[in-house]
Amino acid sequence: MRVHVADHPLIAHKLTYLRDRRTDTPTFRRLADELVTLLAYEATRDVRVAPFDIETPVGPTTGIHLANPKPLVVPILRAGLGMLDGMMRMLPTAEVGFLGLVRDEVTLEASTYANRLPERLDGRQVYVLDPMLATGGTLAMAVRYLVDRGADDITAITLLSAPEGIERLQAELRDVVAPVSVVTGAIDERLDEHGYIVPGLGDAGDRLYGVV
Numbered sequence: 275m276r277v278h279v280a281d282h283p284l285i286a287h288k289l290t291y292l293r294d295r296r297t298d299t300p301t302f303r304r305l306a307d308e309l310v311t312l313l314a315y316e317a318t319r320d321v322r323v324a325p326f327d328i329e330t331p332v333g334p335t336t337g338i339h340l341a342n343p344k345p346l347v348v349p350i351l352r353a354g355l356g357m358l359d360g361m362m363r364m365l366p367t368a369e370v371g372f373l374g375l376v377r378d379e380v381t382l383e384a385s386t387y388a389n390r391l392p393e394r395l396d397g398r399q400v401y402v403l404d405p406m407l408a409t410g411g412t413l414a415m416a417v418r419y420l421v422d423r424g425a426d427d428i429t430a431i432t433l434l435s436a437p438e439g440i441e442r443l444q445a446e447l448r449d450v451v452a453p454v455s456v457v458t459g460a461i462d463e464r465l466d467e468h469g470y471i472v473p474g475l476g477d478a479g480d481r482l483y484g485v486v
């Protein structure tokens with residue numbers, strides 16, 4: 275599994291305001307949106323393209339455009355939705371699937387409660403959106419789900435990650451043959467006893483959408 279930390283000063287700047295408890299929900303949403311466009315730039319470095327013939331006003335040339343089948347973007351409900359618009363701005367022709375995974379607050383294990391994905395994903399590049407890679411249980415389950423449907427290249431984009439989560443992902447996905455990458459804004463210190471990333475930013479879903 276490839277892990278890429280996008281340690282750009284603009285990303286670190288925006289992450290600082292995102293982490294700050296004084297940042298209100300509208301600003302938090304805007305920052306998450308801006309951050310994902312910056313992370314998407316790194317995450318799509320290997321997006322598949324095909325040659326495309328065009329004519330400029332001066333003459334013919336061959337450029338590229340996104341290859342078929344188009345990439346699939348999968349936000350993990352609910353917090354991953356806060357990253358969807360930013361990602362789609364970068365990949366407007368991608369398709370979108372939804373996966374609802376919930377974490378048991380006691381066992382910290384993830385289970386599926388919703389899924390709206392194509393039955394088969396053979397030959398598809400998939401971009402999974404989840405702001406927090408904490409224990410790694412949710413992402414490991416999501417990646418396994420996508421691989422079982424035939425996805426052959428998966429990139430998870432997270433705003434923050436915990437070392438424990440990256441370790442678990444690496445261990446749980448050891449047998450996955452398809453390339454799996456994680457592109458993240460930062461790897462924080464650790465998880466606390468409740469599975470929150472430290473220093474982190476708190477509960478990403480609550481900060482994006484309020485407490486429900």
Ligand code: URA
Binds near residue numbers: 406408471472476
């Ligand atoms: N999910 C969150 O929203 N925040 C964390 O710190 C960990 C998991």
